[in-house]
Amino acid sequence: MSQTVDVGTPPAPARDERVARKSPLGRLMARPEIGALAGAIVIYLIFFIVAPPFRDASSLATILYVSSTYGIPAVAVALLMIGGEFDLSAGVAVTSSALVASMVSYQFSASMWVGVVVALVVALAIGFINGYLVVKTGIPSFLVTLGTFFMVRGLNLAVTKLVTGNVGTNDVSDIAGFEAAKKVFASQFTVGGVAIRITLLWWILFVLIATWVLLRTHIGNWIFAVGGSAPSSRAVGVPLNKVKIGLFMTVGFVAWFTGMHILFAFNTVQSGIGIGNEFIYIVAAVVGGCLLTGGYGSVIGAAIGAFIFGMTNQGIVYAGWNPDWFFFFLGALLLGAILLNNFIRRRAEASR
Amino acid sequence: MTTTADTKTQAPLVRLTDAGKNYGNIIALQGVTLEVSGSEVTCVLGDNGAGKSTLIKIIAGLHQHTHGTYEVEGEQVRFNSPREALDHGIATVYQDLAVVPLMPVWRNFFLGNEVRKGPVMDRAGMRKTAKQELLDMGIDLRDVDQPIGTLSGGERQCVAIARAVHFGAKVLILDEPTAALGVKQAGVVLRYIIQARERGLGVIFITHNPHHAYPVGDRFLLLNRGRSIGYYAKDEITLAELTGLMAGGAELEQLTHELEQFGDEDSELRHVAEAFEHEVAELGVGATPPPDQSAGRHEPPSP
Numbered sequence A: 001m002s003q004t005v006d007v008g009t010p011p012a013p014a015r016d017e018r019v020a021r022k023s024p025l026g027r028l029m030a031r032p033e034i035g036a037l038a039g040a041i042v043i044y045l046i047f048f049i050v051a052p053p054f055r056d057a058s059s060l061a062t063i064l065y066v067s068s069t070y071g072i073p074a075v076a077v078a079l080l081m082i083g084g085e086f087d088l089s090a091g092v093a094v095t096s097s098a099l100v101a102s103m104v105s106y107q108f109s110a111s112m113w114v115g116v117v118v119a120l121v122v123a124l125a126i127g128f129i130n131g132y133l134v135v136k137t138g139i140p141s142f143l144v145t146l147g148t149f150f151m152v153r154g155l156n157l158a159v160t161k162l163v164t165g166n167v168g169t170n171d172v173s174d175i176a177g178f179e180a181a182k183k184v185f186a187s188q189f190t191v192g193g194v195a196i197r198i199t200l201l202w203w204i205l206f207v208l209i210a211t212w213v214l215l216r217t218h219i220g221n222w223i224f225a226v227g228g229s230a231p232s233s234r235a236v237g238v239p240l241n242k243v244k245i246g247l248f249m250t251v252g253f254v255a256w257f258t259g260m261h262i263l264f265a266f267n268t269v270q271s272g273i274g275i276g277n278e279f280i281y282i283v284a285a286v287v288g289g290c291l292l293t294g295g296y297g298s299v300i301g302a303a304i305g306a307f308i309f310g311m312t313n314q315g316i317v318y319a320g321w322n323p324d325w326f327f328f329f330l331g332a333l334l335l336g337a338i339l340l341n342n343f344i345r346r347r348a349e350a351s352r
Numbered sequence B: 001m002t003t004t005a006d007t008k009t010q011a012p013l014v015r016l017t018d019a020g021k022n023y024g025n026i027i028a029l030q031g032v033t034l035e036v037s038g039s040e041v042t043c044v045l046g047d048n049g050a051g052k053s054t055l056i057k058i059i060a061g062l063h064q065h066t067h068g069t070y071e072v073e074g075e076q077v078r079f080n081s082p083r084e085a086l087d088h089g090i091a092t093v094y095q096d097l098a099v100v101p102l103m104p105v106w107r108n109f110f111l112g113n114e115v116r117k118g119p120v121m122d123r124a125g126m127r128k129t130a131k132q133e134l135l136d137m138g139i140d141l142r143d144v145d146q147p148i149g150t151l152s153g154g155e156r157q158c159v160a161i162a163r164a165v166h167f168g169a170k171v172l173i174l175d176e177p178t179a180a181l182g183v184k185q186a187g188v189v190l191r192y193i194i195q196a197r198e199r200g201l202g203v204i205f206i207t208h209n210p211h212h213a214y215p216v217g218d219r220f221l222l223l224n225r226g227r228s229i230g231y232y233a234k235d236e237i238t239l240a241e242l243t244g245l246m247a248g249g250a251e252l253e254q255l256t257h258e259l260e261q262f263g264d265e266d267s268e269l270r271h272v273a274e275a276f277e278h279e280v281a282e283l284g285v286g287a288t289p290p291p292d293q294s295a296g297r298h299e300p301p302s303p
Helices: A024-029 A034-050 A057-082 A088-106 A112-137 A141-164 A179-187 A198-216 A218-228 A230-235 A240-264 A276-289 A299-318 A321-352 B052-060 B082-087 B104-110 B123-136 B155-166 B184-199 B210-216 B239-247 B249-263 B267-283
Strands: A188-191 A194-197 B013-025 B026-036 B040-045 B067-072 B092-093 B171-175 B202-207 B219-224 B226-233
Touching: A034 A057, A034 A276, A034 A299, A034 A321, A057 A088, A057 A194, A057 A198, A057 A218, A057 A240, A057 A276, A057 A299, A088 A112, A088 A141, A088 A240, A088 A276, A112 A141, A112 A179, A112 A240, A179 A198, A179 A299, A194 A198, A198 A218, A198 A240, A198 A299, A218 A230, A218 A240, A218 B104, A230 A240, A276 A299, A276 A321, A299 A321, B013 B052, B026 B040, B026 B052, B026 B067, B026 B202, B026 B219, B040 B052, B040 B184, B040 B210, B052 B082, B052 B092, B052 B171, B052 B202, B082 B092, B104 B123, B104 B155, B123 B155, B155 B171, B155 B184, B184 B202, B184 B210, B202 B210, B210 B239, B219 B239, B226 B239
Parallel strands: B026 B226, B040 B202, B040 B219, B092 B171, B171 B202
Antiparallel strands: A188 A194, B013 B026, B013 B067, B219 B226
16 A cells, blocks of 8 residues: 655755745844833933933933832843743832841841841742742732732731831941941942942843843753743753742842842831832833743843833933823833834744 | 564564553553554554543553553563653653744753753754754754744644654654644654654654554554554555544444434534534545545645
């Protein structure tokens, strides 16, 4: 009986008519950050034209500072989102870290560094609990972290009240180690007469490390994979649970770092702050091209997203507009970025 | 036992003897005998619910058999995890292929088995290897950096096969690799099955389409309702017989009648019944099989 499929012949190179060489521009257009970059340039130009104070170097430094305080958490939030998960507790975890460091050092009359380390442990624990609950229960991280968000928010208020009898912590600026810690987390230096906050350097460093991990190491491969298709990555032997828990703990780490900055920049911490910031981190990541469903995105994009946030936040002030409109602009920006990203991604995928 | 190629090992790579599987008091699989040696393709045919998935799961190590024996290269085994099966060189390419659509081909190829140079991945080496391995399977990809989701279904299937081969598979289990594909793409995948055979692998090819199975298979195991209803070497059966057995002529007819009966009470169901009847007629169960000489890739009717 003869065969019905001519299996002997090698497959014909019949794909050629479908694959045109992609131009460098086309390659650039296919990057996840491209929408955010275009948006950042447009917004920069708008404020540059309408707001003369915006043009000063010192204004740029301020904008970059504001951007960095949101951009640092957004680094890990972007990684987590690429890994397919959310963390709504990131904003209040920042506050928890600052509160814990402050109260531990003050109440136990210990060095500031003791508080800093204890706060790190607490922040990582919050991340671990989030991650553990997500991977063990299979409940969407949106719900799990919504729960932990309220719990942490309540703890911030209740424990602070219990310990200090107040809604804020005591001033810790004369505790041993404060100055040294402040140098690390909240110092500033001048370059050409412009004061630069150290968080900017940390931000750049974190973005570079995260980008390197994401694109060059096998861990990055796994992050993309668990976000892109969890069952597939599990089937080929990617340690899915470890990757996801690790990502949540990374968010814990940056929350801790940001909390330390707040503590050492302001000396005291109000227990109610930080609520709503988790959305700004997510906005930065999404504006930066991270796909809400995971598996696609970039840390550099999230940094650009945070920069757009900083520019808008400060630019409205420099332009003399009513700042009440800020959140309206932020929301419009988010929607615009999502539409632009969708459009670009579809084009990029279609053009292959 | 007819073997098409003389294999170096005397014992077949995989041999199931009278194997069965019960889930509690439910008999999912019973009395299945099957073997595959290097450079051989064994096809497992059966309709939905025939026990194909249970059979794959036993061979792949997801489940354990409760009756009979399972030997790998003559040694009795009972796998507790897919990892163990993999360590014995038994790799399964599932229908969903275990690929991440948005990731580049080379990243998918090495996912979970990344080649490292110190802390970083050896990206150049991995790109080159992926490209070469795919070329050896006869897929000439212009760019291994394109997301795997942009490849055609057949090509994706082949990347998954090439990946299994590269990471040391001796036996490939292919779970319905042609099921979701068009006629042409299915032909492409069948070629790669042959290619894998030529490279000395044993292939277990699960399908419900006799027109896909017959051209590439050396042995055919037919399953129905958890039982083996036939195990043939190629020279013992014709495509027509295979098709007839597979479609289970009498059963289909009965089903048609049942549908018609229900159809009297429900007009929507009647439409289904009519369409079904039409399809059964088209399948040509019991009638002459589709002509062979019409040859080539356009021949197999899509399922």
